[in-house]
Amino acid sequence: MPELPEVETIKRELKKSLLGKKIAQVKILSAKQFVGRLDKIIGARVIDVWRQAKLLGIELNNGFTVLTHLKLTGQLVFVANQKTSAVVKMPHPLPFADNKLPGKTTRIIIKFEDGSRLFFNDLRKFGWMKVVENRKLKAENLLYGPEPLEKSFTLDYLKNIFAKTRRAIKIVLMDQTKIAGLGNIYANEALFKAGIDPRRPANTLKEGEIRALKEAIVSILKEAIKDRGTSAADDAYIQVNARPGGYQKKLKVYQREGQPCFRCHYPIQRIKLGGRSAFFCPHCQK
DNA sequence: TGATATGTTATCTT
């Protein structure tokens, strides 16, 4: 599912594809997933594409931004200008989208003046697109903690937030108001790399463990971005060109229940934490 | 067939 590295990958590709393009038409096939005034974006040009946490912003030249959250199963696929607007057959299998564009999970289509199209597919309809005036974006920004790949993500900050709660460390890692962009895949992977049991109350972590965890988060996210994200089993995530990412080959614990730990060969366990699956090695993670 | 998975938010509980 799209977490920080996946949304970052989408952002980089979209920026290359969309900069300067003028929105000509928007087809909304699932009304509840498009929020705000459509007339505010027709005729506007894309001047920037940015990411905060798992949120994507497409900034226009008229003071408005199209915010997008992919939630669990959202996909953004860009198809360059074609002569006709007929259905596109994709060269690579498209998870949950019928391998056609538009497909049965296509919810919104943004058409640009040059004939190119951006398809927003979403099997489960949890994702959304929202037209927001730039000056109202600050309210959205306040919802998120520091970005793990920016300077504000310091050891002192982590020591501080962990000391204040006895919630399980994995739940704190996935709390977007504390740290921006970590979801189930990378929270599990980072805890394995740092050798920390996901159930540990956050306020019991020692300074050395927090340092190791911080280092694990940063190195794993960087590596996953380099590999253009994780397209795990039954996962909707694909790149803007519809190809899968590559980091699923490097997963150490996520979706590996019952398989041997790469470090000690003990079977990886799966438990429920806060209603979500936690994968870990009981032997290597204390 | 009914449980399961998933990120976020709304709502309930402690």
Add this chain to the structure above:
DNA sequence: CAAGATAACATATC
């Protein structure tokens, strides 16, 4: 009241 826990959302898959 605030922190923490849980339900709700949609829908294909097993």
